[in-house]
Amino acid sequence: MNPLQRSLIEKLGHDHGFEHVLPGAPHTVALASARHGARADVSLLSGAEGLFMIVEAATPALLPEMRRTFPNLSFAAGFAASSEAELAALLRRAASLARALPSQAARDFESEVSRRLSELPKGLGDTEVERLVRQRVGQQKFRSAMLDYWGGACAVTGLAMPELLRASHAKPWAECSTDAERLDVFNGFLLVANLDALFDGFLVSFDDAGVMLVSPRLSVDIQNRLGLRQGMALRWLSDQHRRYLAWHRERLHAIAGRSGMRAD
Structure with a gap:
């Protein structure tokens, strides 16, 4: 992941509900927020164009709701986005659910x-x-x-x-x-x-x-x-x-x- 790609992911996170960047692995951007407890780890898809997002949340209801919303982007380990727009939609929905769902x-x-x-x-x-x-x-x-x-x-x-x-x-x-x-x-x-x-x-x-x-x-x-x-x-x-x-x-x-x- 080059600096330009990292900056782009950080900006997408900031604009769509994940305003903080956490220290993490060199090939992953770890995003978080003060407004909710979810975390999104975004990395480049290996050998293909696109991005992969893993969501960690305190509430067990978040991931099923995410998978229901994005069945075509959902995989066992996370969510694959083929474009910036798809990643933005994933981040926005994860942030909204994290704010809304118990507790x-x-x-x-x-x-x-x-x-x-x-x-x-x-x-x-x-x-x-x-x-x-x-x-x-x-x-x-x-x-x-x-x-x-x-x-x-x-x-x-x-x-x-x-x-x-x-x-x-x-x-x-x-x-x-x-x-x-x-x-x-x-x-x-x-x-x-x-x-x-x-x-x-x-x-x-x-x-x-x-x-x-x-x-x-x-x-x-x-x-x-x-x-x-x-x-x-x-x-x-x-x-x-x-x-x-x-x-x-x-x-x-x-x-x-x-x-x-x-x-x-």
Whole structure:
């Protein structure tokens, strides 16, 4: 690896979520970040044009998500990029996932809550104030993690306008038993506003294949007016989503009754 190649990789890392370069082997560029715990080791492909990236992360969910996103670039040991653009996409996705997946979001949450509570005037740090601070910060962190995980696009429609998107919990904030559940990026979906309202109100859910389920409380006319159509489904679904969806579907059934539910 010559100095020009090394500089190019370092710049790609800096521009796409890995702003630090760590000491490493002479033929590898080791990239890291202060914003998340992932590390990317980039080297030249032996005997071929391109680059090879090995990702190390604290969360076991990161690599499966990377392999799902880039099946054509995935190999047993890492990811092969044939161009700078492909390496940039790999780095960007690895950084986004590292920020979004447990438990980085939970660590960021606790740090931000502590900072905000320390800034309160003396006498205001009671239990109710702390609860409100934790809820506000948590909802902000959850939305940020959702935007990272879903690439800034609706989990169903693919609409990529953040101002129209909502971070919707499957198991509601108030009913989660821990902050880890509340901040778990798999406990919900990034949805366009009308789907968020329906999902939040237990009027739609998703089966274990990601296909939308519609409550019998929504007539065909209402579905048409809302833009719901047959075959609507999540763009992808992980195993970690399924336990929260099971909870969400049970609540939908409890509200709507167990008869007449259908997939549309």
